[in-house]
Amino acid sequence: MTADVPGLIELLRLWAESECTEAQMEELFASIREAGDPSLVEDALAQEWANQDAGEPMPWIGWDEMFARVLAVRPRRTISLRRKVLAFSWTRVAAVVVALAVLGGAGWLMIRPSSVRPAIVEAGGSGQDVLPGGNKAVLTLGNGQRIVLDSLAPGQIAVGSGITATKTDKGQLAYAASRGAAGGMVYNTLATPRGGQYQLVLPDGSKVWLNAASSITYPTAFAGAERKVTVSGEAYFEVARRPGQPFRVKTAGEEVEVLGTAFDLNAYSDEPRLETTLLEGAVRVVRDKQKVLLRPGEQAQAVQGMPIAIKKAVNTEQVLAWKNGLFNFDGADLKTVLRQLSRWYDVNIALEGEPVKRKFFGEMSRDLTLSQVLQGFGEMQLRFRIEGKKLILSK
Numbered sequence: 322m323t324a325d326v327p328g329l330i331e332l333l334r335l336w337a338e339s340e341c342t343e344a345q346m347e348e349l350f351a352s353i354r355e356a357g358d359p360s361l362v363e364d365a366l367a368q369e370w371a372n373q374d375a376g377e378p379m380p381w382i383g384w385d386e387m388f389a390r391v392l393a394v395r396p397r398r399t400i401s402l403r404r405k406v407l408a409f410s411w412t413r414v415a416a417v418v419v420a421l422a423v424l425g426g427a428g429w430l431m432i433r434p435s436s437v438r439p440a441i442v443e444a445g446g447s448g449q450d451v452l453p454g455g456n457k458a459v460l461t462l463g464n465g466q467r468i469v470l471d472s473l474a475p476g477q478i479a480v481g482s483g484i485t486a487t488k489t490d491k492g493q494l495a496y497a498a499s500r501g502a503a504g505g506m507v508y509n510t511l512a513t514p515r516g517g518q519y520q521l522v523l524p525d526g527s528k529v530w531l532n533a534a535s536s537i538t539y540p541t542a543f544a545g546a547e548r549k550v551t552v553s554g555e556a557y558f559e560v561a562r563r564p565g566q567p568f569r570v571k572t573a574g575e576e577v578e579v580l581g582t583a584f585d586l587n588a589y590s591d592e593p594r595l596e597t598t599l600l601e602g603a604v605r606v607v608r609d610k611q612k613v614l615l616r617p618g619e620q621a622q623a624v625q626g627m628p629i630a631i632k633k634a635v636n637t638e639q640v641l642a643w644k645n646g647l648f649n650f651d652g653a654d655l656k657t658v659l660r661q662l663s664r665w666y667d668v669n670i671a672l673e674g675e676p677v678k679r680k681f682f683g684e685m686s687r688d689l690t691l692s693q694v695l696q697g698f699g700e701m702q703l704r705f706r707i708e709g710k711k712l713i714l715s716k
Contacts, residue, residue, distance in 0.1 A: 451691035451707060454533055454665045456492030457517030463507040463541070470494065470519065481507040484524075484541045495522035496541065506544065512536035513554070516667035518643075523550070526561040527568065530644045533664040534589070555587045557644050560602075575608040575623055584615075585640050591660060595623040598640045642684065648694070650681035655714075662712065666691045673715040677703065 332349040457471040463481045475490045484507070486496045494511060513519050513531045521529040525543050535554025548568045560568045560579045568579040572588040574595050581602010588595050597606050599615040606613045606621040606629060613621050613629045620632040620640070642649035643661075650658055658681050659670045665687060685697055691712070695705045706713040 449707075451666045451668060451710070451712075453688050453690065454516035454518060454667065456519055458494070458511055458513045458519035458531070460486075460494065461510040461512070463509065471517075480509055480541050482541060486541075491520075492518075493520040493522065496524040507541045508538055509541055510536055510538040514667065515664050523548075523561075525563060525566075525568075528559040530557040532556065532643050533667075552586055552588060554589055555585070555643070557583075557585045557641065559583050574625070575606055578605040578607060580604055580614075585644075587640075589660075593624070596640075597621040597623075598635055598637065600637055600641070643687070646687050647684055648687055649684045651683065653681045655679050655681070659712075659714070662691070662694065666712075668707075668710050668712045671711055671713045673713060679703070 329349065332345055335345060455471070460468040460470055460478070460480075462468070468478065470488055473488055475488050477485045477487050478494075480486050480496070484497070486494055488494055511519060511521055511531065513533055513535050515534045517533055519531050521531065521537065523529065523539055523543075524541060525548060527548075529537060531537060532555035535552070535556055537550055537552050537556060539550040543566065546566065548563070548566055549571065550569075551571045553573065556570075558570065558579070560582050562582070570577040570579065570586060572586065572595065573590070574588070575597075577584070577586060577597055579602075581599070581604060583600040583602065584604050585598045585600070586596075587598075597604065597615065598620040599617050601617055603617075604615050606615065606623070608623050608629055611629055613631060615621055615631070618633065618635055618637065620635040622630045622632055624630075636649075636651065639649040639651055648661060648665075650661075655677060662668065663670050668691065681698070683697075685694065689697075691707060695703075695707075704715050706715065
Protein backbone atom coordinates (compact mmCIF):
# COMPACT_ATOMS: atom_id res chain seq x y z
CA MET A 322 0.00 0.00 0.00
CA THR A 323 1.90 3.03 -1.26
CA ALA A 324 -0.88 5.56 -1.69
CA ASP A 325 -0.50 8.98 -0.05
CA VAL A 326 -3.62 8.58 2.10
CA PRO A 327 -3.70 12.12 3.58
CA GLY A 328 -3.25 13.42 0.05
CA LEU A 329 -6.13 11.30 -1.17
CA ILE A 330 -8.38 12.62 1.57
CA GLU A 331 -7.54 16.19 0.65
CA LEU A 332 -8.31 15.46 -3.02
CA LEU A 333 -11.59 13.83 -1.97
CA ARG A 334 -12.47 16.93 0.04
CA LEU A 335 -11.80 19.14 -2.99
CA TRP A 336 -13.87 16.82 -5.17
CA ALA A 337 -16.84 16.84 -2.80
CA GLU A 338 -16.74 20.62 -2.58
CA SER A 339 -16.58 21.02 -6.39
CA GLU A 340 -13.14 22.61 -6.17
CA CYS A 341 -11.15 19.77 -7.76
CA THR A 342 -9.37 20.79 -10.96
CA GLU A 343 -9.04 18.38 -13.88
CA ALA A 344 -5.34 17.91 -13.04
CA GLN A 345 -6.21 17.05 -9.42
CA MET A 346 -8.94 14.67 -10.66
CA GLU A 347 -6.41 12.82 -12.80
CA GLU A 348 -4.02 12.72 -9.83
CA LEU A 349 -6.78 11.27 -7.65
CA PHE A 350 -7.61 8.53 -10.15
CA ALA A 351 -3.95 7.71 -10.80
CA SER A 352 -3.16 7.45 -7.07
CA ILE A 353 -6.01 5.01 -6.50
CA ARG A 354 -5.12 2.86 -9.50
CA GLU A 355 -1.43 2.72 -8.54
CA ALA A 356 -2.32 1.61 -5.02
CA GLY A 357 -3.39 -1.82 -6.27
CA ASP A 358 -6.11 -3.55 -4.25
CA PRO A 359 -9.03 -1.07 -3.92
CA SER A 360 -10.06 -2.53 -0.57
CA LEU A 361 -6.66 -1.51 0.83
CA VAL A 362 -7.30 2.04 -0.30
CA GLU A 363 -10.73 2.07 1.31
CA ASP A 364 -9.43 0.61 4.58
CA ALA A 365 -6.54 3.05 4.73
CA LEU A 366 -8.80 6.01 4.07
CA ALA A 367 -11.22 4.88 6.76
CA GLN A 368 -8.40 4.44 9.28
CA GLU A 369 -6.82 7.80 8.44
CA TRP A 370 -10.15 9.57 8.81
CA ALA A 371 -10.81 7.83 12.13
CA ASN A 372 -7.36 8.93 13.36
CA GLN A 373 -8.33 12.50 12.59
CA ASP A 374 -11.56 12.20 14.65
CA ALA A 375 -13.49 13.02 11.54
CA GLY A 376 -15.75 10.02 11.24
CA GLU A 377 -18.92 12.01 11.56
CA PRO A 378 -21.16 12.41 8.50
CA MET A 379 -19.71 14.94 6.15
CA PRO A 380 -21.62 18.06 5.04
CA TRP A 381 -24.35 17.76 2.44
CA ILE A 382 -23.00 16.71 -0.95
CA GLY A 383 -24.52 17.55 -4.32
CA TRP A 384 -23.85 14.27 -6.13
CA ASP A 385 -24.86 15.63 -9.55
CA GLU A 386 -22.26 18.40 -9.26
CA MET A 387 -19.59 15.97 -8.08
CA PHE A 388 -20.10 13.57 -10.94
CA ALA A 389 -20.32 16.39 -13.47
CA ARG A 390 -16.67 16.94 -12.61
CA VAL A 391 -15.96 13.27 -13.30
CA LEU A 392 -17.84 13.33 -16.57
CA ALA A 393 -15.75 16.28 -17.70
CA VAL A 394 -12.64 14.11 -17.39
CA ARG A 395 -14.05 10.74 -18.48
CA PRO A 396 -16.96 11.67 -20.77
CA ARG A 397 -18.07 8.21 -22.00
CA ARG A 398 -17.26 5.56 -19.44
CA THR A 399 -18.56 7.09 -16.23
CA ILE A 400 -22.03 7.76 -14.92
CA SER A 401 -23.88 9.82 -12.38
CA LEU A 402 -25.76 8.29 -9.48
CA ARG A 403 -28.20 11.19 -9.90
CA ARG A 404 -28.97 11.55 -6.22
CA LYS A 405 -30.15 15.06 -5.51
CA VAL A 406 -28.61 15.70 -2.09
CA LEU A 407 -27.33 13.07 0.36
CA ALA A 408 -25.26 13.07 3.55
CA PHE A 409 -22.57 10.36 3.37
CA SER A 410 -19.47 9.82 5.50
CA TRP A 411 -16.06 10.43 3.98
CA THR A 412 -15.39 6.68 3.95
CA ARG A 413 -18.41 6.23 1.68
CA VAL A 414 -17.15 8.97 -0.61
CA ALA A 415 -13.80 7.20 -0.72
CA ALA A 416 -15.45 3.91 -1.64
CA VAL A 417 -17.39 5.50 -4.48
CA VAL A 418 -14.19 7.02 -5.88
CA VAL A 419 -12.44 3.65 -5.61
CA ALA A 420 -15.31 2.03 -7.51
CA LEU A 421 -15.09 4.72 -10.15
CA ALA A 422 -11.35 4.32 -10.62
CA VAL A 423 -11.42 0.52 -10.73
CA LEU A 424 -14.62 0.02 -12.73
CA GLY A 425 -14.50 3.23 -14.76
CA GLY A 426 -13.87 1.22 -17.93
CA ALA A 427 -17.21 -0.49 -17.45
CA GLY A 428 -19.00 2.74 -16.66
CA TRP A 429 -20.76 1.56 -13.50
CA LEU A 430 -21.01 2.63 -9.89
CA MET A 431 -22.75 0.73 -7.14
CA ILE A 432 -24.25 2.62 -4.21
CA ARG A 433 -23.04 0.14 -1.61
CA PRO A 434 -19.42 0.94 -0.73
CA SER A 435 -17.75 -2.29 0.35
CA SER A 436 -16.01 -5.10 -1.56
CA VAL A 437 -16.19 -3.44 -4.96
CA ARG A 438 -15.45 -6.07 -7.61
CA PRO A 439 -16.76 -6.87 -11.09
CA ALA A 440 -19.19 -9.66 -11.85
CA ILE A 441 -17.69 -12.74 -13.51
CA VAL A 442 -18.18 -12.93 -17.26
CA GLU A 443 -16.99 -16.21 -18.69
CA ALA A 444 -15.94 -16.74 -22.29
CA GLY A 445 -18.36 -18.87 -24.25
CA GLY A 446 -19.22 -19.82 -27.81
CA SER A 447 -17.21 -17.73 -30.27
CA GLY A 448 -15.92 -15.54 -27.46
CA GLN A 449 -17.26 -12.45 -29.24
CA ASP A 450 -18.86 -9.60 -27.38
CA VAL A 451 -22.36 -8.28 -28.12
CA LEU A 452 -22.60 -4.72 -29.39
CA PRO A 453 -25.27 -2.30 -28.14
CA GLY A 454 -28.37 -1.46 -30.12
CA GLY A 455 -28.76 1.56 -32.38
CA ASN A 456 -31.09 3.39 -34.75
CA LYS A 457 -32.87 0.50 -36.47
CA ALA A 458 -36.44 0.29 -37.69
CA VAL A 459 -38.69 -1.07 -40.42
CA LEU A 460 -41.37 1.10 -42.03
CA THR A 461 -44.39 -0.77 -43.38
CA LEU A 462 -46.47 1.21 -45.86
CA GLY A 463 -50.22 0.97 -46.46
CA ASN A 464 -49.69 -1.35 -49.43
CA GLY A 465 -47.62 -3.78 -47.36
CA GLN A 466 -44.23 -2.68 -48.69
CA ARG A 467 -41.51 -2.89 -46.03
CA ILE A 468 -38.59 -0.45 -45.95
CA VAL A 469 -35.58 -1.14 -43.72
CA LEU A 470 -34.65 2.35 -42.60
CA ASP A 471 -31.23 1.59 -41.08
CA SER A 472 -29.94 0.47 -44.50
CA LEU A 473 -31.64 3.29 -46.41
CA ALA A 474 -29.80 6.49 -47.33
CA PRO A 475 -31.20 9.75 -45.92
CA GLY A 476 -33.78 11.41 -48.16
CA GLN A 477 -37.47 11.44 -49.04
CA ILE A 478 -39.68 8.36 -49.09
CA ALA A 479 -43.01 8.10 -50.89
CA VAL A 480 -45.39 6.70 -48.28
CA GLY A 481 -48.66 6.70 -50.22
CA SER A 482 -51.46 9.01 -51.43
CA GLY A 483 -48.94 11.56 -52.67
CA ILE A 484 -47.46 12.01 -49.18
CA THR A 485 -43.74 11.84 -48.50
CA ALA A 486 -41.66 11.39 -45.38
CA THR A 487 -37.99 12.19 -44.90
CA LYS A 488 -35.37 9.98 -43.32
CA THR A 489 -32.84 12.25 -41.63
CA ASP A 490 -29.21 11.39 -40.91
CA LYS A 491 -29.95 11.41 -37.17
CA GLY A 492 -32.15 8.32 -37.02
CA GLN A 493 -35.45 10.09 -37.49
CA LEU A 494 -38.42 9.67 -39.83
CA ALA A 495 -40.32 12.95 -40.35
CA TYR A 496 -43.67 13.38 -42.12
CA ALA A 497 -44.73 16.65 -43.68
CA ALA A 498 -47.67 18.30 -41.94
CA SER A 499 -50.94 17.69 -43.76
CA ARG A 500 -54.61 17.64 -42.80
CA GLY A 501 -55.90 15.84 -45.87
CA ALA A 502 -55.20 12.39 -47.30
CA ALA A 503 -56.04 11.70 -50.91
CA GLY A 504 -57.97 8.52 -51.54
CA GLY A 505 -58.89 7.90 -47.91
CA MET A 506 -56.92 7.26 -44.74
CA VAL A 507 -53.60 5.47 -45.26
CA TYR A 508 -51.78 3.90 -42.32
CA ASN A 509 -48.07 3.28 -41.85
CA THR A 510 -46.35 1.23 -39.13
CA LEU A 511 -42.90 1.98 -37.76
CA ALA A 512 -41.39 -0.94 -35.84
CA THR A 513 -38.08 -1.33 -34.04
CA PRO A 514 -36.48 -4.76 -33.56
CA ARG A 515 -34.75 -5.91 -30.40
CA GLY A 516 -31.55 -3.90 -30.39
CA GLY A 517 -33.19 -0.98 -32.16
CA GLN A 518 -34.65 2.46 -31.43
CA TYR A 519 -36.01 5.22 -33.65
CA GLN A 520 -37.53 8.69 -33.63
CA LEU A 521 -40.63 9.72 -35.53
CA VAL A 522 -42.25 13.06 -36.33
CA LEU A 523 -45.94 12.47 -37.06
CA PRO A 524 -47.86 14.44 -39.72
CA ASP A 525 -49.16 16.87 -37.06
CA GLY A 526 -45.66 17.61 -35.76
CA SER A 527 -45.95 15.37 -32.68
CA LYS A 528 -42.68 13.67 -31.77
CA VAL A 529 -42.36 10.01 -30.83
CA TRP A 530 -39.37 8.07 -29.50
CA LEU A 531 -39.63 4.28 -29.89
CA ASN A 532 -37.72 1.99 -27.57
CA ALA A 533 -36.45 -1.45 -28.64
CA ALA A 534 -38.98 -4.10 -29.74
CA SER A 535 -41.76 -1.52 -30.13
CA SER A 536 -44.10 -0.30 -32.86
CA ILE A 537 -46.51 2.49 -33.69
CA THR A 538 -49.26 2.51 -36.33
CA TYR A 539 -50.51 5.91 -37.50
CA PRO A 540 -52.20 7.62 -40.45
CA THR A 541 -50.03 9.45 -42.97
CA ALA A 542 -52.30 12.47 -42.48
CA PHE A 543 -54.57 13.31 -39.56
CA ALA A 544 -58.06 13.97 -40.91
CA GLY A 545 -61.35 13.94 -39.04
CA ALA A 546 -62.29 14.76 -35.49
CA GLU A 547 -59.38 13.07 -33.71
CA ARG A 548 -55.78 11.92 -34.04
CA LYS A 549 -55.37 8.26 -33.13
CA VAL A 550 -52.34 5.95 -33.10
CA THR A 551 -51.70 2.42 -31.83
CA VAL A 552 -48.60 1.43 -29.85
CA SER A 553 -46.95 -1.75 -28.63
CA GLY A 554 -43.79 -1.86 -26.54
CA GLU A 555 -42.59 1.48 -25.20
CA ALA A 556 -42.83 4.99 -26.63
CA TYR A 557 -42.33 8.52 -25.39
CA PHE A 558 -44.58 11.23 -26.84
CA GLU A 559 -44.38 14.99 -27.16
CA VAL A 560 -47.77 15.80 -28.64
CA ALA A 561 -48.42 18.88 -30.77
CA ARG A 562 -51.37 20.97 -29.57
CA ARG A 563 -54.52 20.91 -31.68
CA PRO A 564 -57.41 21.82 -29.35
CA GLY A 565 -60.07 20.86 -31.89
CA GLN A 566 -58.49 17.50 -32.70
CA PRO A 567 -57.71 15.40 -29.59
CA PHE A 568 -54.84 12.89 -29.62
CA ARG A 569 -55.38 9.29 -28.47
CA VAL A 570 -52.98 6.38 -28.06
CA LYS A 571 -54.35 2.84 -28.05
CA THR A 572 -52.55 -0.21 -26.67
CA ALA A 573 -53.62 -3.82 -26.23
CA GLY A 574 -54.99 -3.04 -22.76
CA GLU A 575 -56.01 0.59 -22.57
CA GLU A 576 -56.36 3.95 -24.27
CA VAL A 577 -54.66 7.22 -23.36
CA GLU A 578 -56.44 10.49 -24.07
CA VAL A 579 -53.83 13.21 -24.37
CA LEU A 580 -54.84 16.50 -22.79
CA GLY A 581 -51.27 17.86 -22.53
CA THR A 582 -47.94 17.25 -24.13
CA ALA A 583 -45.30 14.83 -22.81
CA PHE A 584 -45.70 11.28 -21.48
CA ASP A 585 -44.14 7.81 -21.59
CA LEU A 586 -46.13 4.68 -22.33
CA ASN A 587 -44.66 1.28 -21.40
CA ALA A 588 -46.85 -1.45 -22.85
CA TYR A 589 -44.47 -4.38 -23.28
CA SER A 590 -46.38 -7.65 -23.14
CA ASP A 591 -43.69 -9.29 -20.97
CA GLU A 592 -43.74 -6.59 -18.30
CA PRO A 593 -45.84 -7.22 -15.17
CA ARG A 594 -47.95 -4.10 -15.72
CA LEU A 595 -48.77 -1.40 -18.22
CA GLU A 596 -47.39 1.98 -17.15
CA THR A 597 -48.28 5.48 -18.33
CA THR A 598 -46.06 8.22 -16.89
CA LEU A 599 -46.89 11.90 -17.33
CA LEU A 600 -44.10 14.46 -17.66
CA GLU A 601 -45.99 17.58 -18.77
CA GLY A 602 -49.62 18.59 -19.25
CA ALA A 603 -52.33 16.02 -18.53
CA VAL A 604 -53.53 12.66 -19.82
CA ARG A 605 -56.55 10.51 -19.09
CA VAL A 606 -56.01 6.75 -18.95
CA VAL A 607 -59.04 4.69 -19.94
CA ARG A 608 -59.23 0.96 -19.16
CA ASP A 609 -62.53 -0.89 -19.44
CA LYS A 610 -64.95 1.46 -17.68
CA GLN A 611 -62.37 3.16 -15.47
CA LYS A 612 -60.95 6.61 -16.27
CA VAL A 613 -58.02 8.14 -14.40
CA LEU A 614 -56.61 11.65 -14.85
CA LEU A 615 -52.86 12.02 -14.34
CA ARG A 616 -50.90 15.05 -13.23
CA PRO A 617 -47.19 15.66 -14.00
CA GLY A 618 -44.96 13.28 -12.07
CA GLU A 619 -47.69 10.63 -11.68
CA GLN A 620 -47.84 7.16 -13.18
CA ALA A 621 -50.85 4.97 -13.95
CA GLN A 622 -50.18 1.28 -13.37
CA ALA A 623 -52.57 -1.22 -14.92
CA VAL A 624 -52.66 -4.96 -14.26
CA GLN A 625 -55.14 -7.29 -15.92
CA GLY A 626 -58.27 -7.68 -13.81
CA MET A 627 -57.28 -4.96 -11.33
CA PRO A 628 -58.29 -1.28 -11.00
CA ILE A 629 -55.77 1.27 -12.26
CA ALA A 630 -53.35 2.30 -9.52
CA ILE A 631 -51.79 5.77 -9.36
CA LYS A 632 -48.17 6.13 -8.26
CA LYS A 633 -47.25 9.66 -7.23
CA ALA A 634 -43.83 11.36 -7.24
CA VAL A 635 -42.41 8.96 -9.82
CA ASN A 636 -38.69 8.98 -10.61
CA THR A 637 -39.17 10.35 -14.14
CA GLU A 638 -35.42 10.29 -14.81
CA GLN A 639 -35.53 6.53 -14.39
CA VAL A 640 -38.60 6.20 -16.62
CA LEU A 641 -36.95 8.22 -19.41
CA ALA A 642 -33.42 6.83 -19.03
CA TRP A 643 -33.82 4.72 -22.19
CA LYS A 644 -34.76 7.80 -24.24
CA ASN A 645 -31.69 9.61 -22.93
CA GLY A 646 -29.32 6.78 -23.84
CA LEU A 647 -29.05 5.28 -20.36
CA PHE A 648 -29.94 2.29 -18.24
CA ASN A 649 -31.28 3.25 -14.82
CA PHE A 650 -31.57 0.22 -12.57
CA ASP A 651 -32.27 1.95 -9.26
CA GLY A 652 -34.28 -0.53 -7.18
CA ALA A 653 -34.75 -2.95 -10.09
CA ASP A 654 -34.74 -6.70 -9.53
CA LEU A 655 -32.76 -9.19 -11.62
CA LYS A 656 -35.64 -10.11 -13.93
CA THR A 657 -36.31 -6.45 -14.76
CA VAL A 658 -32.64 -5.87 -15.56
CA LEU A 659 -32.43 -8.98 -17.75
CA ARG A 660 -35.54 -8.00 -19.73
CA GLN A 661 -33.97 -4.63 -20.54
CA LEU A 662 -30.66 -6.22 -21.55
CA SER A 663 -32.47 -8.78 -23.70
CA ARG A 664 -34.28 -6.08 -25.68
CA TRP A 665 -31.35 -3.72 -26.14
CA TYR A 666 -28.67 -6.30 -26.96
CA ASP A 667 -31.02 -8.67 -28.83
CA VAL A 668 -30.03 -11.66 -26.72
CA ASN A 669 -32.06 -14.49 -25.26
CA ILE A 670 -31.78 -15.03 -21.51
CA ALA A 671 -31.16 -18.44 -19.97
CA LEU A 672 -31.09 -19.07 -16.20
CA GLU A 673 -29.23 -22.06 -14.81
CA GLY A 674 -30.82 -22.75 -11.45
CA GLU A 675 -33.11 -20.54 -9.42
CA PRO A 676 -32.67 -16.79 -10.10
CA VAL A 677 -30.96 -14.97 -7.27
CA LYS A 678 -32.85 -12.24 -5.45
CA ARG A 679 -30.88 -9.04 -5.91
CA LYS A 680 -31.64 -5.34 -6.13
CA PHE A 681 -29.64 -3.26 -8.57
CA PHE A 682 -28.71 0.40 -8.18
CA GLY A 683 -27.11 2.98 -10.42
CA GLU A 684 -27.08 4.22 -13.96
CA MET A 685 -24.94 3.46 -17.01
CA SER A 686 -24.69 4.26 -20.69
CA ARG A 687 -26.53 2.18 -23.29
CA ASP A 688 -23.60 2.52 -25.70
CA LEU A 689 -21.49 0.00 -23.75
CA THR A 690 -21.00 -3.54 -25.02
CA LEU A 691 -22.83 -6.31 -23.19
CA SER A 692 -19.70 -7.61 -21.46
CA GLN A 693 -18.90 -4.10 -20.21
CA VAL A 694 -22.38 -3.83 -18.73
CA LEU A 695 -22.03 -7.21 -17.04
CA GLN A 696 -18.60 -6.35 -15.65
CA GLY A 697 -20.25 -3.35 -14.07
CA PHE A 698 -22.46 -5.45 -11.84
CA GLY A 699 -19.99 -5.33 -8.97
CA GLU A 700 -20.79 -6.89 -5.57
CA MET A 701 -23.64 -8.92 -7.01
CA GLN A 702 -21.78 -12.26 -7.00
CA LEU A 703 -23.30 -13.14 -10.36
CA ARG A 704 -21.73 -15.32 -13.02
CA PHE A 705 -22.58 -14.70 -16.68
CA ARG A 706 -21.71 -16.49 -19.89
CA ILE A 707 -22.24 -15.13 -23.41
CA GLU A 708 -22.76 -17.72 -26.15
CA GLY A 709 -23.57 -16.07 -29.45
CA LYS A 710 -26.95 -14.38 -28.96
CA LYS A 711 -27.59 -16.05 -25.63
CA LEU A 712 -26.84 -14.61 -22.20
CA ILE A 713 -26.61 -17.34 -19.58
CA LEU A 714 -26.74 -16.56 -15.87
CA SER A 715 -25.46 -19.28 -13.57
CA LYS A 716 -24.71 -19.54 -9.88
